[in-house]
Amino acid sequence: DTGVSQNPRHKITKRGQNVTFRCDPISEHNRLYWYRQTLGQGPEFLTYFQNEAQLEKSRLLSDRFSAERPKGSFSTLEIQRTEQGDSAMYLCASSPGADYGYTFGSGTRLTVV
Amino acid sequence: AQRVTQPEKLLSVFKGAPVELKCNYSYSGSPELFWYVQYSRQRLQLLLRHISRESIKGFTADLNKGETSFHLKKPFAQEEDSAMYYCAPRPAAGNKLTFGGGTRVLVKP
Numbered sequence: 001d002t003g004v005s006q007n008p009r010h011k012i013t014k015r016g017q018n019v020t021f022r023c024d025p026i027s028e029h030n031r032l033y034w035y036r037q038t039l040g041q042g043p044e045f046l047t048y049f050q051n052e053a054q055l056e057k058s059r060l061l062s063d064r065f066s067a068e069r070p071k072g073s074f075s076t077l078e079i080q081r082t083e084q085g086d087s088a089m090y091l092c093a094s095s096p097g098a099d100y101g102y103t104f105g106s107g108t109r110l111t112v113v
Numbered sequence: 114a115q116r117v118t119q120p121e122k123l124l125s126v127f128k129g130a131p132v133e134l135k136c137n138y139s140y141s142g143s144p145e146l147f148w149y150v151q152y153s154r155q156r157l158q159l160l161l162r163h164i165s166r167e168s169i170k171g172f173t174a175d176l177n178k179g180e181t182s183f184h185l186k187k188p189f190a191q192e193e194d195s196a197m198y199y200c201a202p203r204p205a206a207g208n209k210l211t212f213g214g215g216t217r218v219l220v221k222p
Binding site: 031033035040041042043044045048050055056091093098099100101102103104105106107 | 162199209210211
């Protein structure tokens with residue numbers, strides 16, 4: 001197992017386009033998290049899955065954002081009609097349980113032009 | 114509201130000097146507390162968690178429930194400690210970590 005894998009590493013898109021990111025967690029980890037990080041800030045929570053169930057979603061997440069984790073393995077995060085304010089690093093993390101820390105991926109850097 | 118504050122954006126110390134990174138939280142109950150570190154061009158990684166009471170790379174963190182703080186300390190900083198450090202509490206009955214804004218540590222030779 002090579003840890004948490006995220007693809008693509010970088011994405012440049014035009015405003016108004018849709019983008020989709022993928023996260024492959026550590027296979028034994030049933031919890032999967034998406035965070036967003038902008039320059040000079042700490043990671044900000046977006047959403048959380050336990051197996052295939054999306055159990056929590058940030059109130060900051062607009063309707064343009066959607067995430068899935070079919071079959072409880074990999075996850076995708078889609079942003080529709082991207083805006084310049086969506087430019088950020090999108091981080092995925094997985095964990096085997098609540099008392100454990102997260103293992104993070106390298107992130108996907110999104111630039112909306 | 115649940116908040117976590119890291120008051121220092123930047124800490125600059127000389128090699129061999131002590132370093133202390135402050136973290137204050139406003140959570141009810143007994144949150145679980147973590148410190149994460151991000152070295153240059155590397156991914157975020159877990160440094161230590163309160164529940165395990167461990168010392169990693171010479172760092173320790175003391176939970177002060179009265180002051181609701183979880184400061185990270187190292188008695189003798191090394192140049193390889195230069196990195197971004199994030200404090201991250203999790204509510205006792207919660208599922209997710211909330212990250213502070215981070216403190217950049219620069220250890221000068």
